[in-house]
Amino acid sequence: MSFASPFPDVEIPNVSVFESLFGDIDAADLDRVALIDVLGDVQVTYRELISRIEAGAGALAARGVGVGDVVGLLAPNSSVFAVAFHAILRAGATATTINALFTAKDIVKQLTDSHAKMLITVTPLLPQALEAAREVGLPDADVVVLDGEGQAATGHPNAADLLESGDPAPDVEFDPTTHLAVLPYSSGTTGNPKGVMLTHRNLVANVAQIRPLQGMVADDKIIAILPFFHIYGMTVLLNAALHARASLVIMPRFDLAEFLGSIQKYGVTYGFIAPPVAVALAKHPLIDEYDLSSLHTIMSGAAPLDSELGNAVAARLNLQMIQGYGMSELSPVSHCMPADGGLAAFGEQAPLSSCGWPVPNSVNKIVDPGSGDEIDIPAEGLSEPGELWVQGPNVMPGYLGNEEATASTIDADGFLHTGDMARVDAAGRVFIVDRLKELIKYKGYQVPPAELEALLLTHPKIADTAVIGVNDDEGEEIPKAFVVVQHGAELTEAEVIDFVAGQVAPYKKVRQVEFIDAIPKSTAGKILRKDLRALSV
Incomplete structure (x- = not known):
């Protein structure tokens, strides 16, 4: 059964990105600071x-x-x-x-x-x-x-x-509905990187969809550490923040001390991060050396954020922590918590284990990847897991010069098949389980790496971690954890295995551990599992 966004539809003007962002700018906003380069204080x-x-x-x-x-x-x-x-x-x-x-x-x-x-x-x-x-x-x-x-x-x-x-x-x-504005490259749900065709309407629509949820205002100062070349930074920072007439505090690369110093110096109010930054905000001792009291909201995206980790950040910094979900093919935001977590609209906040609700003007399905049957929204609790499908004005027209990949990703009804496994609860909130192609199949059971990673990050001696499937001596795929130990701590493989075993079903246990100096990640914060698989060959 399909389910629509619970938020009212928004108007999407049929204009170019430039016209959408700047065509109706108020004279009073022209002398507001739009961009601040941290390097050089320009x-x-x-x-x-x-x-x-x-x-x-x-x-x-x-x-x-x-x-x-x-x-x-x-x-x-x-x-x-x-x-x-x-x-x-x-x-x-x-x-x-x-x-x-x-x-x-x-x-x-x-x-x-x-x-x-x-x-x-x-x-x-x-x-x-x-x-x-x-x-x-x-x-x-x-x-x-x-x-x-x-x-x-x-x-x-x-x-x-x-x-x-x-x-x-x-x-x-040009026609904004068909004219391509950007061509970011993404591996998407299949194979090698492909050109994601995004029209002016796609980008204009996604800003319109997320603006009422994010709650950004002109007085906000927003730290820009997410790369603008990635669709997350391109839409939620470079476009949405400018549409709100906010100020972007721009860093060319992430450095924790410079990040914290910039928040303090410029009075940054709103942060957009990926989960690796959340790990630092929750655990790094350097945090206590800076005044971060100006921050009122942090939104995490690009990869699943564990609820315990997110709540630890919220408690430590005394702010609202929210989460969103998306992918390049969706311009990119398809799910988001409102800035207050959903309290005003729904009377309760969405749990950080979810990515919130579908954005306005969009419809979702959760589909059993084996049978193709649609999974119903439950009367209570969580639904069975299935692949998340999304339909809306933010869905790309397709991959550049690749009709086969386009046809395997977007169906005849316009639903984009995300390749991500998800559940939905009775309130319509979506919970990402893991990438369909990254699920570990242990003796017929599905083991989501993200679930084990979230659990491992709760260990006080673990600074960062990633889990992949590897084959054991008998050819069985098993969960293997790569672990970064907190500075000055000591930890053994047996301690890691026992820690997980005591808290999960037997088939989900970590069965191999390798200690590593740093988890390889993309600039957007996604774990580079292919690099970890190369280490395990």
């Missing part, structure tokens, strides 16, 4: 931001970039990234944002698949950017080095060249 007002986006769009148009073109953007977070990103969209082109950790080989794949005609980057990433650009045939004049100065950047236009060209922003026409 502040950009909304008036300056809009002017630079228009100038950048004009310069791109003068260089032949427009509707139908794709521009690669390879850079860490900064105010200049924000300008470049929105200038690409304002010019009518499509931005393919590239992971700042990519090698030249990775960049080549994305530039080739997306058919990018220009690459925008920064000096620290120039060696791999140039290697990739030359391999795909991009001339130096089509490699923009935003902070370009000196010999290394000779022959490449820079931000000043774009912003000071004096070319007017172009008049562009």
Whole structure:
């Protein structure tokens, strides 16, 4: 049985991303601070931001970039990234944002698949950017080095060249419902990374869907550690925060001391994080050295947040902890708790073990992956687990040039099959169990790695952990835990195994343990299980 969002539908204007964010800006908001670069303490007002986006769009148009073109953007977070990103969209082109950790080989794949005609980057990433650009045939004049100065950047236009060209922003026409705004790359529910086609309407819709739930206001100062090149940072920070006329406090990379110092210095009120940061906020002694009292809300996403961990953060910092869920193919937010956890709307807060309710204008199904039968919402308690399907205006049109993968992900009724196992309760709240393809199958039983990881993180001597399935000597898949021990603590494999065994069903027990210095994770905070599997070969 399908179930709709309990929140009222929101109006989704049929406009471009630029028009949605800045078309109706109030004159009183123009001199508000939009962006703050922590490095250098550079502040950009909304008036300056809009002017630079228009100038950048004009310069791109003068260089032949427009509707139908794709521009690669390879850079860490900064105010200049924000300008470049929105200038690409304002010019009518499509931005393919590239992971700042990519090698030249990775960049080549994305530039080739997306058919990018220009690459925008920064000096620290120039060696791999140039290697990739030359391999795909991009001339130096089509490699923009935003902070370009000196010999290394000779022959490449820079931000000043774009912003000071004096070319007017172009008049562009396109249908926001079909015109691609961005092409992030995601492994999605199948195979190798694929270009996720997201239209202007997809991005505009998702901001409209999450704004009434997040409760961001113009006086909020929001820490931006999530990478803008990832869809989570792109939508909930770069777009939603600007739509709210809030101020983004931008960090180019995550460093715990700088993160805490920036919260204290700028009076940050709202944080968006991934679970690894929550681990630090709950357990790291450095937290106590900073005044974090300005924070009123933290939202976690990108990976499941254990409720005990989330509640520990909320108690330690005296704030509201909420959680959301999504994926690149959903622009990305499909589920979210309201800023108060749901208290005002439903009379009780959603448990942090859930990811909240479906966002407005969306419909869900939970489907048994074996039989294909829809699972009903229970009268009480939790439903049986099944694959989560999502329908709404934030669902991508498909994967670039990959009809087979698109057809296997989005059905004829427009439901996107997420590949995630979930349950739903009587109140319509959704609980993510684990990735369908990451479930460990032990003697016919399904063991969710996330459940074991959440349990292990409650151990006072464990700083971080990840669980994968490996084969034992008899070829049986078993749960193996990788464990990072708290600094100064001592822990044995037997202690870890016994700790878990005392709290789970016998088939869920951890049966192997390997101690490791750090859990490999993506820039968005997702555990890189393929790297752990490589260690176990």
